[in-house]
Amino acid sequence: MVESPRPLFIPVLLGTVRQGRMSLPVARLMVSELSRREGIETELIDVARVPLPVDDAGEAIKDPLFASQMSRADALVVVSPEYNHGYSGLLKHVLDSCLSEYIHKAVGVVGVSAGPFGGTRGIQDLLPVLRELGLVTIFWDVNFSSVQGVFDESGTLRDQGYLTRIDKFLKELVWMARTLRHGREHVALE
Numbered sequence: 341m342v343e344s345p346r347p348l349f350i351p352v353l354l355g356t357v358r359q360g361r362m363s364l365p366v367a368r369l370m371v372s373e374l375s376r377r378e379g380i381e382t383e384l385i386d387v388a389r390v391p392l393p394v395d396d397a398g399e400a401i402k403d404p405l406f407a408s409q410m411s412r413a414d415a416l417v418v419v420s421p422e423y424n425h426g427y428s429g430l431l432k433h434v435l436d437s438c439l440s441e442y443i444h445k446a447v448g449v450v451g452v453s454a455g456p457f458g459g460t461r462g463i464q465d466l467l468p469v470l471r472e473l474g475l476v477t478i479f480w481d482v483n484f485s486s487v488q489g490v491f492d493e494s495g496t497l498r499d500q501g502y503l504t505r506i507d508k509f510l511k512e513l514v515w516m517a518r519t520l521r522h523g524r525e526h527v528a529l530e
């Protein structure tokens with residue numbers, strides 16, 4: 341496969357607006373781990389900063405900046421807290437505002453929960469949504485369970501074991517992002 345010299349753009353979508361959200365240090369950690377890799381550009385996209393009205397929905401309310409970030413993206417990391425065994429409503433509201441921008445791009449989900457299951461129930465519900473948007477899901481997730489104990493007061497990760505799991509997840513995501521970029525640029529849809 342001929343590699344494109346252009347860096348991959350893999351933003352991290354922080355999927356909650358909750359005050360005091362523990363998904364924020366998780367999203368920051370994902371940005372930091374992506375930034376350390378060569379050939380990758382990333383940024384944190386906070387759903388709280390995507391200015392969408394809540395009296396309408398779908399592509400009619402597309403935000404130009406978010407749409408351009410999704411157009412530029414080769415892959416997406418979604419940080420998804422578990423709320424009542426599902427994903428957050430505003431995450432879905434923001435995702436629903438685009439469509440063609442996502443097609444044939446990779447996505448990986450990082451689940452966050454206060455309980456012991458690391459957001460897995462929210463992730464399972466989110467996967468068919470991501471598929472319907474045209475994104476290609478990878479087969480690894482990262483799960484932050486009992487997240488209130490994962491970082492110390494300064495926001496530093498307590499258990500370095502998470503880095504090994506994040507590494508596996510990002511390797512798979514980057515492979516899928518590269519493969520799909522090659523497909524988008526070189527393989528015709530018959």
Ligand SMILES: Cc1cc2nc3c(=O)[nH]c(=O)nc-3n(C[C@H](O)[C@H](O)[C@H](O)COP(=O)(O)O)c2cc1C
Binds near residue numbers: 363364422487
């Ligand atoms: C409306 C709501 C529902 C929640 N439901 C669950 C749940 O079903 N399972 C769970 O483990 N934690 C649940 N939590 C706790 C969150 O998972 C916890 O706050 C975690 O830190 C991730 O969300 P955060 O980024 O908002 O902090 C819920 C929190 C809220 C605000």
